[in-house]
Amino acid sequence: xxxxxxxxxxxxxxxxxxxLLFAFYYPLAVLFQQASWPGVLDLVRDPYYAKVIRFTYLxxxxxxxxxxxxxxxxxxxxxxxxxxxxxxxxxxxxxxxALPPVLLALGVLSVWGKRGLVAPFFGEGYSGVxxxxxxxxxxxxxxxxxxxxxxxxxxxQQGSLEEKTALSLGLGxxxxxxxxxxxxxxxxxxxxxxLVFVLCSSSFLIVLLLGGGPKFTSIEVAIYQxxxxxxxxxxxxxxxxxxxxxxxxTLWLLGNRTDLGGEGGSFRYLESPWARRFAFTGYxxxxxxxxxxxxxxxxxxxxTGLATxxxxxxxxxxxxxxxxxxxxxxxxxxxxxxxxxxRGGYSRALGSIAASYFFLPLALSSxxxxxxxxxxxxxxxxxPFLCVxxxxxxxxxxxxxxxxxxxFARIHPEAEKVASSLGAGKWGLFFWVQAPLLRGPLFLAMVxxxxxxxxxxxSVLIFADASTKxxxxxxxxxxxxxxxxxxxxxGSMLLSLVVLLSLLASALxxxxxxxxx
Amino acid sequence: MYWPIFFFWGSAxxxxxxxxxxxxxxxxxxxxSLGESLSALSKKKTGCTTKxxxxxxxxxxxxxxxxxxxxxxxxxxxxxxxxxxxRADALxxxxxxxxxxxxxxxGLEPKASRRWLPFDYGYLSIVYDDRRKDVPPxxxxxxxxxxxxxxxKRLVLEDARTSSxxxxxxxxxxxxxxxxxxxxFWTSLFQQVLTxxxxxxxxxxxxxxxxxxxxxxxxxxxxxxxEKELNPHIKAMIFPEGNFRQIEMAGILKSSKQKKxxxxxxxxxxxxxxxxxxxxxxxxxxxxxxxxxxxxxTSLPVPTKVIDAPENAAQADAxxxxxxxxxxxxxx
Numbered sequence: 001x002x003x004x005x006x007x008x009x010x011x012x013x014x015x016x017x018x019x020l021l022f023a024f025y026y027p028l029a030v031l032f033q034q035a036s037w038p039g040v041l042d043l044v045r046d047p048y049y050a051k052v053i054r055f056t057y058l059x060x061x062x063x064x065x066x067x068x069x070x071x072x073x074x075x076x077x078x079x080x081x082x083x084x085x086x087x088x089x090x091x092x093x094x095x096x097x098a099l100p101p102v103l104l105a106l107g108v109l110s111v112w113g114k115r116g117l118v119a120p121f122f123g124e125g126y127s128g129v130x131x132x133x134x135x136x137x138x139x140x141x142x143x144x145x146x147x148x149x150x151x152x153x154x155x156x157q158q159g160s161l162e163e164k165t166a167l168s169l170g171l172g173x174x175x176x177x178x179x180x181x182x183x184x185x186x187x188x189x190x191x192x193x194x195l196v197f198v199l200c201s202s203s204f205l206i207v208l209l210l211g212g213g214p215k216f217t218s219i220e221v222a223i224y225q226x227x228x229x230x231x232x233x234x235x236x237x238x239x240x241x242x243x244x245x246x247x248x249x250t251l252w253l254l255g256n257r258t259d260l261g262g263e264g265g266s267f268r269y270l271e272s273p274w275a276r277r278f279a280f281t282g283y284x285x286x287x288x289x290x291x292x293x294x295x296x297x298x299x300x301x302x303x304t305g306l307a308t309x310x311x312x313x314x315x316x317x318x319x320x321x322x323x324x325x326x327x328x329x330x331x332x333x334x335x336x337x338x339x340x341x342x343r344g345g346y347s348r349a350l351g352s353i354a355a356s357y358f359f360l361p362l363a364l365s366s367x368x369x370x371x372x373x374x375x376x377x378x379x380x381x382x383x384p385f386l387c388v389x390x391x392x393x394x395x396x397x398x399x400x401x402x403x404x405x406x407x408f409a410r411i412h413p414e415a416e417k418v419a420s421s422l423g424a425g426k427w428g429l430f431f432w433v434q435a436p437l438l439r440g441p442l443f444l445a446m447v448x449x450x451x452x453x454x455x456x457x458x459s460v461l462i463f464a465d466a467s468t469k470x471x472x473x474x475x476x477x478x479x480x481x482x483x484x485x486x487x488x489x490x491g492s493m494l495l496s497l498v499v500l501l502s503l504l505a506s507a508l509x510x511x512x513x514x515x516x517x
Numbered sequence: 518m519y520w521p522i523f524f525f526w527g528s529a530x531x532x533x534x535x536x537x538x539x540x541x542x543x544x545x546x547x548x549x550s551l552g553e554s555l556s557a558l559s560k561k562k563t564g565c566t567t568k569x570x571x572x573x574x575x576x577x578x579x580x581x582x583x584x585x586x587x588x589x590x591x592x593x594x595x596x597x598x599x600x601x602x603x604r605a606d607a608l609x610x611x612x613x614x615x616x617x618x619x620x621x622x623x624g625l626e627p628k629a630s631r632r633w634l635p636f637d638y639g640y641l642s643i644v645y646d647d648r649r650k651d652v653p654p655x656x657x658x659x660x661x662x663x664x665x666x667x668x669x670k671r672l673v674l675e676d677a678r679t680s681s682x683x684x685x686x687x688x689x690x691x692x693x694x695x696x697x698x699x700x701x702f703w704t705s706l707f708q709q710v711l712t713x714x715x716x717x718x719x720x721x722x723x724x725x726x727x728x729x730x731x732x733x734x735x736x737x738x739x740x741x742x743x744e745k746e747l748n749p750h751i752k753a754m755i756f757p758e759g760n761f762r763q764i765e766m767a768g769i770l771k772s773s774k775q776k777k778x779x780x781x782x783x784x785x786x787x788x789x790x791x792x793x794x795x796x797x798x799x800x801x802x803x804x805x806x807x808x809x810x811x812x813x814x815t816s817l818p819v820p821t822k823v824i825d826a827p828e829n830a831a832q833a834d835a836x837x838x839x840x841x842x843x844x845x846x847x848x849x
Contacts, residue, residue, distance in 0.1 A: 127670045
C-alpha cells in the first residue's frame with residue numbers, strides 16, 4: 001500500500017529532532033567546546049579511572065542480572081494475573097522514576113540498616129547492608145519493576161496459538177515458556193535489560209549512600225567530583241564520552257526492532273488453583289518484604305511531618321502536578337511525533353541512529369547535562385515553568401519513545417488499509433484508526449513523563465524561581481535546613497501521589513488495552 | 518513548534534536597572550532564608566532588587582562563575598569558604614571597601630587581600646546524642662575518638678569527593694596532624710565509619726534516624742534542636758587539638774555593572790539587622806561583633822582552640838582526595 005501520510009511522518013520526526021537539537025545537543029556542543037579535549041584513551045589507561053569504569057559497569061551488570069532474576073517471574077505472573085494483580089504489579093513500575101533516591105536509601109536502611117527492623121535477628125555485630133549488598137539491593141528494588149512494565153506487558157499480549165501447538169506436539173511447559181513465549185518477547189526483555197543497565201550505570205546517590213565509602217566510585221561520582229569539586233572539565237567530559245559511548249553502543253547492538261504483538265491475550269501456564277495461589281502469594285510476600293516495607297516506613301515516618309506541615313506543602317504540590325502534566329504532555333506529544341516519524345521505511349542502521357539520537361539524554365551523566373544547560377541557558381528569561389518542562393521532557397522523551405514505537409508497531413496494517421479503502425484521508429487515518437489503537441501506549445508514555453517529572457529536582461534547581469519549586473526540590477531544601485520531619489512529610493506526600501498516579505495509570509492502561517484491536 | 522522559545526531563553530541574561538544577580542547555594546535562598554530577608558531589606562533601603570541564582574553547593578556556583586568567564590551574569594557570589602577560596606582568588610573579584618570589615622569579630626579580618634567579606638562562621642565537630650550508649654567523655658581528642666574501640670562503625674562522615682564539608686575535614690586534619698599521624702588518623706577513623714555520605718543532608722539524616730550515632734557537622738547543630746524541638750540531648754564535641762573554623766564569605770565580581778548596588782548589598786549583609794538573623798536562619802555564628810545571640814547559641818560550648826585554614830590554603834586537591842579514598846579502601 002502506498003504510504004497514505006506522504007511527508008507527514010518526516011515533518012513530525014523533524015519536530016522531535018529539532019526539539020532535542022536545541023534542548024540537548026546544542027548545550028552539549030557548548031560544553032564540549034569549553035573543555036580542552038583530553039585523550040579519552042589516556043583516561044581509560046589511568047589505573048584509577050580504569051578501576052572506576054570497571055566498577056561502574058560491573059555493578060550495573062550485576063544489578064541488571066539480579067533485576068532480571070527477580071523481574072522475570074514478576075513479568076510471568078503479570079501475564080498470568082487478573083486485572084487487580086496486574087494493576088498492583090504495574091503500579092510498582094513508576095517508583096524508580098518518581099522516588100528521590102535519598103528517600104529510597106533511607107527506607108532501605110530502615111529495614112536493613114544497622115538499626116533496621118531486621119537488625120535484631122542478626123545480633124550485635126550486624127552493621128547493615130553497606131557495600132555491594134546495599135548497592136545491589138537498592139538497584140533491584142528500584143529497577144526490577146521495569147521488567148514487569150516492559151516484559152510483562154509484552155508477554156501478556158503475545159497470544160497463545162504457538163504455545164498450544166508446541167504443547168500439543170509434546171513440549172513441556174517449562175521448555176515451552178522459554179522456547180516459545182519468552183522468545184516472542186525477547187526484544188522487550190533486552191529493552192528492559194538495557195534500560196536497567198543504563199539507569200544503574202548512571203546511579204549516583206545510591207552508590208554513595210549505600211556503598212558505604214570511597215572504595216566504591218562510579219563514573220557518575222567521578223564526573224561529579226571533576227565538575228563540582230575539582231573543576232576539571234576535561235576529565236568530566238572524557239568520562240562522559242566514555243559513558244555515553246558504551247551505552248549508545250549497547251543500544252546500537254540492540255537494534256531498531258520492536259516486539260510485534262500477537263493476537264492479544266496470553267497463554268496461561270498456571271492452571272492449578274493451588275499453583276497459582278502459591279506463586280502469587282510467594283511473589284507478593286517478596287515484594288512486601290523488600291519493596292513495600294521500606295516504602296511503608298517512609299510513609300509512616302512522614303506522617304507527623306505531613307500532619308503538621310500539610311498546608312505549606314500545597315504550593316509545591318500544585319507546582320509538582322502542573323510540571324508533571326506539562327512534562328507528560330510535551331514529552332508524549334514529541335514521543336508521538338518521533339515514533340510516528342520513525343515508523344518503517346528506514347534501513348535498520350538509520351533506525352538505530354534515530355533511536356540512539358533520542359536515547360542519548362538518558363545515557364549521558366545528568367550532572368554533565370545540567371552543567372551544559374547552565375552554560376548555554378544561564379537565565380530562564382521566558383518562563384521558568386516552561387524551561388523546567390522543556391528540560392524534563394528531554395529525559396522523559398527518552399523514556400517514553402519505546403512504548404510509543406511499540407504501540408505503532410502493533411497496529412495492524414490491515415486496519416489502515418481498510419480505512420483507506422473506505423476513503424479515510426491521512427488525518428482521518430490518524431484520528432480514527434491509529435489514535436484509538438495507541439491509547440494504551442499513550443497512557444503509559446504520559447505516566448512515565450509525569451512520574452519522571454515528579455522525582456526530578458535538577459532542572460527545577462537550575463531554572464525555577466522560588467515560586468516554582470516542586471515537591472522533590474522542596475524536600476532537598478528542607479533536608480539542607482535541618483527540617484527532616486518536613487522532608488519526610490514531603491516524601492510521604494510524593495509517595496502517595498506516585499501511588500495514586502500508578503493506580504490511575506494502571507486502570508487507564510487496562511481500559512486502553514481493551515480498546516485495542 | 519517549541520524551538521523559538523530557545524532563542525529568547527538562550528539570549529544572554531540581561532540585567533534590569535538596579536537588579537543584582539547573586540549566585541549562591543540553594544539554602545541561602547527561598548522562603549524563610551537569610552537571602553530572602555536581605556533581598557527585602559535591600560529593596561526597601563536602597564531600591565536595588567535581588568535576583569538569586571541558586572546552586573546545589575557554593576562550589577558549583579563558583580564553577581559556574583568560572584565557566585561563564587568575564588561575561589558572567591553574576592554580580593555577587595555568596596558562600597565561598599576557605600576550601601574554595603584559592604579557586605575563587607584565581608577569578609576576577611573586586612577589592613572591597615575597608616569600611617565593610619571594620620565591625621568583624623577578631624580573627625575574621627582578612628590578612629592580605631580584602632576581596633572576601635566574611636558573613637558567618639561555624640566550627641566543625643563531631644555531633645552525637647547523649648541518650649545513646651558510650652557518650653564520649655569531655656576532653657576526648659580527635660585521635661582518641663578515631664582509635665576508641667567503642668565507636669567502631671558508628672560514625673557517618675561526608676564524602677570528600679562530593680562534599681565541601683568533607684574536604685574541609687581533610688584541611689582540618691592536615692592542619693592538626695603531622696604527616697605520619699595524618700595517615701594513622703585516617704586509617705583508624707575509617708574503622709569507626711559506618712558509611713560515607715554524599716553530603717551533609719544525607720549524613721545528618723542517617724544520624725537523626727539513629728542509623729549512625731556520630732556525625733561530622735557543626736558545633737552549632739545542637740542549637741537547632743534546642744530552639745525548634747526543645748531537645749537538649751544533641752551535643753557537639755570540643756576537641757583539645759582544636760575545632761576547625763569554617764568561614765562563609767561573599768565577594769563582588771569585577772565584571773559587575775551594578776557595583777554601587779553590590780557594595781550596598783554587602784553593607785546590609787554585614788549590618789546588625791541581618792547579622793542578628795544569621796543564627797536562626799543559617800544556624801551559624803554571625804561574623805559581626807557585638808551581635809546578640811539567641812539563648813540556644815549562648816548555651817553552646819565554644820572551642821578552646823580554633824583551627825583556621827592558612828590565608829593562602831589551597832583547596833584539598835584531587836591528589837589528596839585520591840589519597841583519602843585509598844585510606845578508605847584500606848590500600849594505604
